[in-house]
Amino acid sequence: MTEVVLDSSAVLADLRGEPGAEVVRSVSPASYLSAINLAEVITKLIEAGTPPGEAGAIAEGLGYTIVVADQARATSAGKLHARTRGAGVSLGDRFCLALAQELSLPALTADRRWKTLELDIEITLIC
Numbered sequence: 001m002t003e004v005v006l007d008s009s010a011v012l013a014d015l016r017g018e019p020g021a022e023v024v025r026s027v028s029p030a031s032y033l034s035a036i037n038l039a040e041v042i043t044k045l046i047e048a049g050t051p052p053g054e055a056g057a058i059a060e061g062l063g064y065t066i067v068v069a070d071q072a073r074a075t076s077a078g079k080l081h082a083r084t085r086g087a088g089v090s091l092g093d094r095f096c097l098a099l100a101q102e103l104s105l106p107a108l109t110a111d112r113r114w115k116t117l118e119l120d121i122e123i124t125l126i127c
Contacts, residue, residue: 003103004032005034006064007108009110010126013127023127024108033067069095074095083118083119084117093114100122
């Protein structure tokens with residue numbers, strides 16, 4: 001696997017040294033992350049007690065290609081709601097999935113529920 005789109009759950013697994021972290025590290029140089037998922041990562045770090053300034057610095061040092069959330073991507077993520085609503089897929093999740101679809105790349109996640117989705121997007125679990 002060379003290029004992937006990361007879900008925030010995969011990034012957090014890497015940062016926390018959780019199962020699957022080595023998978024995320026192996027693809028890091030060629031990874032894309034939606035700006036929405038970046039915001040989720042920063043939020044989770046702060047919720048876990050990381051000071052906001054430190055959380056921002058961690059985010060800046062991730063090294064992923066951060067992809068903006070523009071109108072076209074927001075529309076794509078919004079349209080995915082109809083096909084994912086029964087699986088508890090969040091807005092951030094849909095931005096990741098929409099970006100993976102746009103770039104024709106696998107989405108890398110720790111969220112096992114994604115494997116139940118019937119989408120034309122390759123889903124790869126980190127563990």
